[in-house]
Amino acid sequence: MDTTSFLIQQLINAIFLGSIFSLIALGYTMVYGIIQLINFAHGEMFTAGSFAGLIVLMGLQKVGFVDSHFILSMVLVFGLGMAYVAVLGVSIEQVAYKPLRNASRLAAILSALGMSIFLSNGMMLSQGVSDRGFPPVFGWDGFRIMDAKISYGQVFIIILAFALMYSLWIFVTSTKLGKAMRATAQNKPMARMLGINVDKTIRVTFMIGPGLGAAAGIMVGLYYGSVRFDMGFIYMIKAFAAAILGGIGSIPGAMLGGMIIGFVEVAWSAFLPSEWKDVTTFVVMILVLYLKPSGLLGQSATEDKV
Amino acid sequence: MVQSDLKKFFTYSFFLGILILPLVGFATTTFDAPRAFTVWGVFVAILAFGLIIKVIRHSGGYKNLSDSLAPIHKQIKDKLTAVPAKYYILALLAFAVIYPMATNRYLVDVGITCLIYIVLGLGLNIVVGLAGLLDLGYIAFYAVGAYSYSLLNLNFGIPFWFCIPIGIAFGCIAGCIIGYPTLKMRGDYLAIVTMGFGEIIRLMLNNWDKLTAGPNGLYGMAKPALVYPSITDGGLTWVTFHLKSLEALYFLALAIAVLTVVGVRRLDRSRIGRAWVAIREDEVAAELSGVPTMWLKLLAYALGASFASVVGGFFAAKLSYTNPNFFIFMESCIVLCIVVLGGVGSTPGVIVAAVILSAVPEIFRELQNYRMLAFGAAMAAMMVLRPEGLIPATRRKRELHAAEQHQHEES
Numbered sequence: 001m002d003t004t005s006f007l008i009q010q011l012i013n014a015i016f017l018g019s020i021f022s023l024i025a026l027g028y029t030m031v032y033g034i035i036q037l038i039n040f041a042h043g044e045m046f047t048a049g050s051f052a053g054l055i056v057l058m059g060l061q062k063v064g065f066v067d068s069h070f071i072l073s074m075v076l077v078f079g080l081g082m083a084y085v086a087v088l089g090v091s092i093e094q095v096a097y098k099p100l101r102n103a104s105r106l107a108a109i110l111s112a113l114g115m116s117i118f119l120s121n122g123m124m125l126s127q128g129v130s131d132r133g134f135p136p137v138f139g140w141d142g143f144r145i146m147d148a149k150i151s152y153g154q155v156f157i158i159i160l161a162f163a164l165m166y167s168l169w170i171f172v173t174s175t176k177l178g179k180a181m182r183a184t185a186q187n188k189p190m191a192r193m194l195g196i197n198v199d200k201t202i203r204v205t206f207m208i209g210p211g212l213g214a215a216a217g218i219m220v221g222l223y224y225g226s227v228r229f230d231m232g233f234i235y236m237i238k239a240f241a242a243a244i245l246g247g248i249g250s251i252p253g254a255m256l257g258g259m260i261i262g263f264v265e266v267a268w269s270a271f272l273p274s275e276w277k278d279v280t281t282f283v284v285m286i287l288v289l290y291l292k293p294s295g296l297l298g299q300s301a302t303e304d305k306v
Numbered sequence: 307m308v309q310s311d312l313k314k315f316f317t318y319s320f321f322l323g324i325l326i327l328p329l330v331g332f333a334t335t336t337f338d339a340p341r342a343f344t345v346w347g348v349f350v351a352i353l354a355f356g357l358i359i360k361v362i363r364h365s366g367g368y369k370n371l372s373d374s375l376a377p378i379h380k381q382i383k384d385k386l387t388a389v390p391a392k393y394y395i396l397a398l399l400a401f402a403v404i405y406p407m408a409t410n411r412y413l414v415d416v417g418i419t420c421l422i423y424i425v426l427g428l429g430l431n432i433v434v435g436l437a438g439l440l441d442l443g444y445i446a447f448y449a450v451g452a453y454s455y456s457l458l459n460l461n462f463g464i465p466f467w468f469c470i471p472i473g474i475a476f477g478c479i480a481g482c483i484i485g486y487p488t489l490k491m492r493g494d495y496l497a498i499v500t501m502g503f504g505e506i507i508r509l510m511l512n513n514w515d516k517l518t519a520g521p522n523g524l525y526g527m528a529k530p531a532l533v534y535p536s537i538t539d540g541g542l543t544w545v546t547f548h549l550k551s552l553e554a555l556y557f558l559a560l561a562i563a564v565l566t567v568v569g570v571r572r573l574d575r576s577r578i579g580r581a582w583v584a585i586r587e588d589e590v591a592a593e594l595s596g597v598p599t600m601w602l603k604l605l606a607y608a609l610g611a612s613f614a615s616v617v618g619g620f621f622a623a624k625l626s627y628t629n630p631n632f633f634i635f636m637e638s639c640i641v642l643c644i645v646v647l648g649g650v651g652s653t654p655g656v657i658v659a660a661v662i663l664s665a666v667p668e669i670f671r672e673l674q675n676y677r678m679l680a681f682g683a684a685m686a687a688m689m690v691l692r693p694e695g696l697i698p699a700t701r702r703k704r705e706l707h708a709a710e711q712h713q714h715e716e717s
Binding site: 104112282 | 317318320321322324325326327369434438440442470487490491495497498499501502503505506509510512631635636639642643646651675676678679681682683684685687688689690693
């Protein structure tokens with residue numbers, strides 16, 4: 001394999017990983033934007049989505065539905081997985097975050113952390129500690145650009161990720177609910193005065209953010225072929241780094257930050273010792289927080305809130 | 307009133323029911339129905355119990371009961387507070403000293419674990435409870451202590467007692483390295499950065515094969531030794547006594563724990579302690595009142611780190627073995643759980659919580675797997691229902707109640 005093909009291959013990997021991080025980071029940034037809280041349980045919702053998708057997929061495969069109606073079964077896998085995690089997100093919000101909306105920040109963060117520990121151990125108990133295999137529904141078919149091999153699965157996942165991000169963008173910029181969301185993020189009391197149902201808006205945010213995370217979880221499962229109860233942790237830290245890098249609270253920022261983190265990680269593992277790649281991500285995150293806490297696309301107002 | 311309670315009951319049980327879905331027994335292709343209904347049943351029963359209590363409270367039955375019990379409650383409370391606190395402390399100490407003689411080896415080992423967690427909890431309490439800086443990577447300092455003892459002892463043969471001050475120095479340095487970039491941050495950012503630092507240290511220990519032997523860990527460190535003079539026929543000689551027995555190690559752990567309790571107590575009541583509380587409450591106001599916030603925050607990190615480092619050195623010496631997997635993020639969470647459940651900023655609370663959290667899983671061994679599940683749920687529930695913890699710090703309790711009163715006035 002010559003250098004160009006190698007680079008193309010790595011480019012595809014980077015775009016894939018970048019879109020995964022972007023999808024997870026969007027959940028962080030939306031929740032942070034609207035209630036100024038790090039949703040520590042977000043990584044667990046990513047994993048829960050992955051497991052839910054796996055359960056649906058296995059069920060469909062058992063009855064032979066995947067072979068006969070492939071597209072429809074993918075829609076079901078993603079739809080049901082995302083719907084389940086959306087309801088899970090709202091439940092967490094209602095049980096653990098809503099009562100603490102006016103309490104100290106420390107209390108809210110600790111409650112979020114408690115939820116995260118609870119969910120990750122719940123998944124460990126019900127799904128076991130070992131890796132669980134995803135059925136290879138896409139097979140290994142694909143096409144070649146020079147020597148680089150690109151499977152149809154990769155193409156499908158990347159297109160789906162971009163489609164989700166694009167529809168989120170349309171939702172936030174042009175629908176009424178999206179506008180209500182932005183207004184609530186900017187100024188909660190003012191939004192309430194203008195007749196926006198703030199509680200409902202927050203609930204919707206807690207459905208969309210985790211839903212996107214769940215989609216990312218299913219994609220990771222389909223792409224790498226396995227899921228584990230604790231895989232959410234490392235993705236969570238990295239996606240959080242992405243959200244900070246892009247400027248927390250900013251939706252295009254999260255997409256950009258996710259892409260950058262994905263490219264940095266792939267470049268690092270392609271050319272430098274790959275066991276240090278996680279350390280690099282953390283160092284990038286800490287440097288961004290130290291040097292420019294508002295991130296690349298964040299408003300400077302976030303700096304006051306730090 | 308009851309109607310709104312009923313509505314609340316159904317919505318909350320609906321949400322909780324979804325929340326515990328990951329628990330109910332979907333094992334990818336099979337669904338374990340009996341297990342699912344048991345888990346759901348337990349949760350619904352707990353909620354229904356809460357509802358019944360609430361209904362009784364509203365109907366006035368609870369009030370009559372609590373009114374009739376109030377004098378007895380007051381009497382007991384008066385009797386308990388009549389005994390000076392120092393007697394309680396003495397009784398507790400006496401119990402701690404007698405404990406290893408009255409029990410078996412296994413329980414002594416559990417006791418050592420308890421004492422280690424007490425020291426860790428109190429050290430983290432300085433950072434979280436007093437200075438109000440959330441630290442999710444605290445276990446990294448424990449790792450620094452363990453590895454500095456292991457490496458110094460294995461490579462240079464330095465004995466335990468000399469390694470401890472060196473370990474403290476390393477711990478302080480690590481604390482300052484983590485503390486310095488985070489000085490400007492508050493709350494959530496701080497949490498995530500300290501979490502990142504904790505992971506960086508663990509990954510370094512894991513990947514730096516040449517120095518730390520990677521995931522295999524280091525083994526063969528000497529146990530701590532006491533050297534004392536002895537007069538024999540030949541005159542004065544020095545005798546080395548290795549603390550090899552579990553009892554001896556228990557007493558060493560107890561000594562470290564007692565020193566920590568005393569140290570943290572003194573710090574809490576010192577000028578520095580009050581300055582930390584001032585920073586926690588309002589950093590700008592503290593700075594304007596002449597509190598050197600930057601130095602004190604660094605000091606909080608450094609002191610918290612040095613306690614963890616001491617006990618980390620002890621841990622490595624006790625096992626004669628260390629391994630990066632002892633220092634995973636979950637361990638930081640356990641220590642944080644101890645601080646939160648005990649009551650943020652409260653020394654007795656932290657001690658009680660450390661004993662409960664490390665002893666209960668040992669007693670109910672079959673429930674071992676559910677340990678972290680319960681801790682996580684307890685942490686969230688504690689924040690929602692009783693944010694001041696099991697045994698609240700006096701200062702903090704007053705603050706929280708003042709806030710409640712304030713809210714009442716507002717509404």
